[in-house]
Amino acid sequence: MSYIKKVLRFIPRVTNVIVAELLYPFRKIKQTHTTKLGVKLSINDPVISRQVFREIVKEHYEAGENDCIRTTLEPDDIYVELGCGVGFNSITAQKISKNKVVAFEANPKLISLIKKNMALNHIAFDVHNEIVVSNDFDKNEIDFFIKDDHRESSIFSEIDGKPAKIKVIKLNDLIKKYNPTYFCVDIEGGEVEIFKDVSFLKNSNIKKIALEFHPSITGEKVISDIVRRILNEGFYFICDDFNKNFFYFIRL
Numbered sequence: 051m052s053y054i055k056k057v058l059r060f061i062p063r064v065t066n067v068i069v070a071e072l073l074y075p076f077r078k079i080k081q082t083h084t085t086k087l088g089v090k091l092s093i094n095d096p097v098i099s100r101q102v103f104r105e106i107v108k109e110h111y112e113a114g115e116n117d118c119i120r121t122t123l124e125p126d127d128i129y130v131e132l133g134c135g136v137g138f139n140s141i142t143a144q145k146i147s148k149n150k151v152v153a154f155e156a157n158p159k160l161i162s163l164i165k166k167n168m169a170l171n172h173i174a175f176d177v178h179n180e181i182v183v184s185n186d187f188d189k190n191e192i193d194f195f196i197k198d199d200h201r202e203s204s205i206f207s208e209i210d211g212k213p214a215k216i217k218v219i220k221l222n223d224l225i226k227k228y229n230p231t232y233f234c235v236d237i238e239g240g241e242v243e244i245f246k247d248v249s250f251l252k253n254s255n256i257k258k259i260a261l262e263f264h265p266s267i268t269g270e271k272v273i274s275d276i277v278r279r280i281l282n283e284g285f286y287f288i289c290d291d292f293n294k295n296f297f298y299f300i301r302l
Contacts, residue, residue, distance in 0.1 A: 054268045061080050066120040074103055082170060083107055087120070089141050090170040097159045098136075099199045100240070112138050114296045118260050119143055122298060123232055127258070130154075130230035132182050132244070133237035135200065137164035144173045151175035152228050154182055156237070158215050169185035183218045184243050185250070188260060191215045200210065204238035206267050225254050230260075234260040245276040259299040 077094045083106050091111075093103055105111040112135065118209045119142055123129060130142040134153035144151045153175060155164060161179050163206045168174055180208065181192050195211025199282060203211060221244065224230075233256045235241055241274045259280065281287065285299040 053221050074100060077103060085109060085138075087116075087142070088119060089138060090167070091136060091138060092163060092166050092170065095163045095166070097157075097163055097200060101199050102136075102201065106136075109137075112236075115139055115234070115260060116142055118296065118298050119234065120146070122258060122260070122300075123147060125149070128152075128228060128230045128255075129232045129234065130224065130228055131234040131236075133235065133240070133266065134164065135236075136160065137167045137177070139234060140164075140175055140177075141167060141171050141173060143234075144175050145169075145171075151229065152230070153177045154180055154219075154224075156181045156205075157196055157200055158214060158216070159196065160200055178219070179216065180219045181216050181240070182221055182224055182237075182244060183219050184246060185222045186247075187218060187220065187243075190218060202238065204240060204267070205243075206239045221277070222252050225250060225256075229255055231255050232258045232260070236262040240262045241276065242268050242272055248279045248283055251280070251285075257301045259297075261297050261299070262287040263295045263297065265295065295301075 081094050082090050083093050086109055091106055092280055093106055116139055119139055123143055123146050125146060125148040127147055128149045129147055129151045131153045132138050134140045137153065140151055140153040155161060155177065158179050161177065164177050181194060183192065192205060194205055194214050194216045195207035196214055197211045227237045235244060241263060265273060280299050285301045288298045288300055
């Protein structure tokens, strides 16, 4: 009986994959996908890889992060996101928040798609093609390496990524300008740069941190060190079934 149950649980997953693959050749006709929660996303942009298309159609694209945002973001939060991808989470945040939403995306190829997705959902928020760096960073630009699957693009993908010079903004300048209360970070290993010194948390109004780690890039020890630093600043780690590499912290 347990074997039958396992097979039955597996069938919907296989079905979703098959459906996604069958839809891919028709993306130029379908143009957009509306998620089960009502967010409309473009699926016919050249920057959308086959893998990302599949994730969007299967409702797996940034699903854990999005669940976290929907359940923890409050209307009066000021939401700042580093690494907003196609804009899915920031769009969700703008639908909830009555306050400011600000998104940073390092990949210049994604900016027009983010704006297109904003228009599809009849909302607007600030989006910047900049990389947020630590306060001791001493250059105005940083090398960012772009890969076909935008989720793999990062400051660490120099082996097989196409380099681009991206303008930077220092962390303290960001906090001073936008005064975030909710800080969402998914930057493919760049969290090492942001959280190597967490003194910025002391005098900020940041009360919530949604942070995705990338152990294949950073290693496990770095993750433990970052978690320890955040906890030492008075945050609590909330354990939930969002994503095994996705951590949510709150300061009461």
